[in-house]
Amino acid sequence: MTVTRSWGFMSLEAQNSGNNALFWFVQRMLRKSVNTCLPCKVIGLDTSAQTVDVQPMVMQVTPDYKPKEHGVIYSVPYGLQRGGSAVLDIPPTMGDIGLVAFASRDISRVKSTKKAAPPATMRSHSLQDGFYVCTLWSDATPEHIISATPDGGIAITSPKTVTINAKSQFNGDVGISGNLIASGDVKAGNISLQDHTHSVTSAPGTTSKPE
Known part of the structure; x- marks a missing residue:
């Protein structure tokens, strides 16, 4: 017999036999208590x-098929792409929609x-x-973009200043389409x-230094 599934209340088909009732009960408990992952919207942020x-x-969804919003899940940890002391720091922002996975234990x-x-x-x-x-x-x-493609190579695009706080070494030609401004020599x-x-x-002699 095909069991007509319902949201919450046991259907008449599920009541027709013990097997149907057990099948309905197990499905209901799984839907109610087992959370795997969900798309969620960021409405609060603590960096x-x-x-x-x-x-x-x-x-x-209620038993009479009316939609009902979930409550807010607070203090969900997020990670950064990192390994030891190396970190790629791109935190989520307000309004982002991301994937939240739920652990199998507390x-x-x-x-x-x-x-x-x-x-x-x-x-x-648990959702907790x-x-x-x-x-x-x-x-x-998107404004700040780091893209890497097989055909296009690697490109960094941003409307703001890209700051590198490190001693840098370039092995190859360097092309500059704008001005080169240096505070040192x-x-x-x-x-x-x-x-x-x-x-x-x-x-006789030499010219003076550049001014």
């Missing part, structure tokens, strides 16, 4: 704690201590034990732009 407050985007103690710990409760696959995995969509227009080989001089062909 110092690396947590977001999110609201699931897939609504709940993670509250691990969240608070950042150390291995036993679960504080016996809950499993989520991780913000990544941003899927954003209404913001510029050298080509051993020749200084600030201190180099030129021989004077019409009189």
